[in-house]
Amino acid sequence: MTDVEHMKWWGWGVDGVGFHHEDKPGFAPFVLNAVGLDLATAEQAQQPAFDGLTLADPVAPAAFVAALAGIVGEDHVTTDAMERVVHTYGKSLRDLVRIRSNRIARAVDVVVYPADEAEVQKVVDAAVAQDAVLIPFGGGSNIAGSLEPIPGETRTVVSLDMGRMNRVLDIDTDSGLARIEAGALGPHLEAQLAAQGWTIGHFPDSFTHSTIGGWAATRSSGMQSDKYGDIAQIVRGIRVVRPSHDDRDGVLVIPAIPSASTGPSVREMIVGSEGRLGVITEITAQVHRVAELREIQAYFFPNWEAGLAAMQAISESDASPIITRVSDSRETGFSMATSKERHGMDAVLAEKVLPSIMRSKGWTLEDICLSFIGFEGSAQHVARQKKLVGAIVKKHGGMGVGTGPGVLYDQKKFDTPYLRDFLLDRGAAGDVSETAAPWSKLLPVYNAVVAAANAAYDEIGTKGWIMCHLSHSYHSGACLYFTFAFVGGEDMLAEYDVVKSAIQQAFVDNGGTISHHHGVGVEHSPWIEQDISPEGVAVMRGLFSAVDPGENFNPGKVVPASRERVS
């Protein structure tokens, strides 16, 4: 069998790794206060049993499966139940709740693992000839419902897993352009680049389990986007396999040109297409020499408004940090609660000296906001950047506390995703919604979202939690990233819909977008018309139906499926 590894079928990450709070004394009291969940007495669900899942037989005509095996080899095509389940969902809260409660409306039927672009072309052609549905699969980490087949789909659904195509093919060292196969997971491609002194600089929180093809297909953004850009800027060239024609293959090639005025950008159409325009096989990415020095500095602000104003001022200044991030007071409280137990001088400084300095400045401790700002480059460059930022922070009433918390931030960033499974095991839902808005609208969006979430909690009659940070700064605005949680009742998904919908609606009603970097899938498509206007959706629909008239490529994502395919 193929040796491509996947995440747990029922949760985030790899088996044997999970979130623990025994070494974090502030965590249990925090959870009790935030959502009313007592971790000391909460019942803990058993790990779900795979045998307990009900899976319809695959719609997999033997001749078609044999044809696929003839292309990729017997070992690289399967209708195995576990493989089908792993390839059916991403890792959204909705996905995890459904899979844990045996609610699989429509699983994929066949999973195929091509080795190279030529095999992808043959699989695509075979799938279209069969009138099958083809869904490209990267790491399976999306949280927008971008992978699941349409529930009423009657045709064979093929999941095309890119996991065997994971190499950095070459680096143009003059231009800093690396050709990378689309199935390369973050750590794999970064290790291959690092071996030659390069980095892609794209580090989403899902980095360990997501691929460059998936990043491009969902318009992803990494935590260092202030310097390196979003994936839309990092992807310079792209190769996409589409159905072949009588006289030529179906490979769409966009060369890596720094900038071009060749009509509407086809590259931009592919970025964010979530598999609807074909299979991305290769990306030419802008890469950078690994910086001499990297530092994450922590700062505190007396309140959220001061923190936001400082981030805006930094974006307008000569400073060019790699990360600008500030948490609201609730997320600051969460960060403190997930810190490990402190000892000796460390404890004295954090628990006595620092609060006393803040009080002496007239700050209310419940209002303080923690900020991380990252710097990279030569020692001289970093020193100058820190000076520029330090002056802005001071002007906005904040203060620096050094690199200590920044080191912790770097260590924790890829572990936090395990927290959602920990909460679900104990009956609590936790999820995220993120948006971007102009600087002038950030505070109104923030206030409206918090009010909408709290109204939604009242509606479902539960004590809920919402917290936020600003990250990914641009000249005209920034991303606001909300995390929310509540203890589920009779029907956790119905309750989740109330809260999630209230938040998404507050985004569009107040000048934000429905997603800054998680994509659309089926989770956010109900708001796409409000986001880009009905005419914008008509243009998108026209594109999809013209280039995929048979709706063979991941139908129903980004814009809802055409009526006749929906059951």
Ligand SMILES: Cc1cc2nc3c(=O)[nH]c(=O)nc-3n(C[C@H](O)[C@H](O)[C@H](O)COP(=O)(O)OP(=O)(O)OC[C@H]3O[C@@H](n4cnc5c(N)ncnc54)[C@H](O)[C@@H]3O)c2cc1C
């Ligand atoms: C805990 C957690 C943290 C996250 N943090 C971030 C974050 O910081 N930033 C961020 O941007 N996102 C984040 N995400 C969301 C997710 O990781 C991204 O959407 C990611 O880009 C998906 O990549 P993937 O390889 O897992 O794609 P998949 O989930 O496998 O697929 C996503 C979509 O892309 C399509 N696709 C995948 N590969 C190809 C291909 N080769 N050709 C064509 N279409 C393809 C699929 O068909 C599907 O529609 C997070 C998710 C989780 C669960």
